Amino acid sequence: MVSEKGIPPAQRLLDAAVQLFYAEGIHAVGVERLIAEAGVTKATFYRHYRSKDDLVVAYLEHKDTTTRAALLGATAGLEPQQALPALFAAIAAYSCGPGFRGCPFINAASEYPDRTHPVRQAVTAHRTWLRTTLSELLAALDHPEPESTARQLVYLRDGILMAGYLDSPDAVDATARHALLGIVGEHTVHN
Incomplete structure (x- = not known):
């Protein structure tokens, strides 16, 4: 999990994307997995990114x-x-x-x-x-x-x-x- 205290949610999502998209492929990684890895809610995801x-x-x-x-x-x-x-x-x-x-x-x-x-x-x-x-x-x-x-x-x-x-x-x-x-x-x- 990328989540760390003090790191803004948008950055945690980007950090998760950088790690997962590169290692596993973009289409292989779903929004739910990104949310879990970043330690954010679905609402937080969509507040920062309108879409995957x-x-x-x-x-x-x-x-x-x-x-x-x-x-x-x-x-x-x-x-x-x-x-x-x-x-x-x-x-x-x-x-x-x-x-x-x-x-x-x-x-x-x-x-x-x-x-x-x-x-x-x-x-x-x-x-x-x-x-x-x-x-x-x-x-x-x-x-x-x-x-x-x-x-x-x-x-x-x-x-x-x-x-x-x-x-x-x-x-x-x-x-x-x-x-x-x-x-x-x-x-x-x-x-």
Whole structure:
């Protein structure tokens, strides 16, 4: 149970969602289970979240915030030539970490096929931020095609996150580095 004295009910619900949605899947976890784990009443749940989907969006926004902080932290103070390898090394390390169960955004998208659904819009917002961030890094490196290359790097990230769940950390790290150099060119980045 997530419930602790002093933690507001909305936060307890979000904490339960972060834990359960990621570990078990969004559709596998019902509102009753979230309520029980958070130690709140049904009325409290609906006072803070109009629906389970609203809590799913809050979960993804939380994951977006923490992912942005981690990736920006991995590149803080680095020149663009070092930032790209550092960013992809952080992604590879994260994907091979304990408790990793795949990309929370890809996992959510697989459960919500309707691209107009608010959950898919939250997934799209995260991917747009990542693509824009990568494009800006590539532009700072005077890459000739920053936007299309950034899209390729997002796809590389997707693959790294899946491989991290399935393969060994050493293989994921080495392959990620090699693929990054193949996409952006060795002259663009410095390990």
